Amino acid sequence: MPKTITEQHERKIAQMVRNWPVEHALDWNAVCIGAQVILAWETPPTRQALDKKIVIKVAYKNKKEQLKLEKQNLSGMPRPRSTLDAMKKITRLQMENDALKAELTKMAEVANRLIYNATISGLTRERLMAPLPTIHEPQVTLENSRR
CATH class of the missing domain: 1.20.1070 (Rhopdopsin 7-helix transmembrane proteins)
Incomplete structure (x- = not known):
């Protein structure tokens, strides 16, 4: 009987990727090993098997981008001298x-x-929470400016 990844498994693996700790490198090999625990399989799933699942793929790309932006923001911060x-x-x-x-x-x-x-x-x-009224400035036309 072939092993299948259910939608519930997909959601759990995607959640694992979204909650990936910053101090650990995010790569497909690590995700596969983490997915092995969720799936309760004897061997980890392949990268290709996980990459086929849209939910997991999107979570991986988003987390990778988030980690990249955090790294860029940290590299631009001035470091204290002591x-x-x-x-x-x-x-x-x-x-x-x-x-x-x-x-x-x-x-x-x-x-x-x-x-x-x-x-x-x-x-x-x-009434208290009503939005503030918009103020429309009168438009100045050539005729109005001559008066």
Whole structure:
């Protein structure tokens, strides 16, 4: 009886590829070995067998592209000169992050107060959440500019 890869297997293998850890290289050989565990086969499936499955192929291509972009982004980042510089930068960024979180909390409190007061004044939630009106600038024509 030939071995088959079911749709459920395809989804599980594609999910494995999507969750592939960054610290491990992604290649078809590694995917085949990982798929062997999911399929519970004695031998790993071939690269060609997995490549024929569209779901797996798309997940592999997308993850490969994502890893490539992450690598490019990391290579463009400036490196700290020393561990002390890195620690100072981390501390500064953590303080900035904490300040922004506190500011966001205050803004949320103000928004809640405004929504509450508007609601008890008779405005509905739909009215409060209505989009802002668009302002149409009058078009200047040659005739209008002579007046």
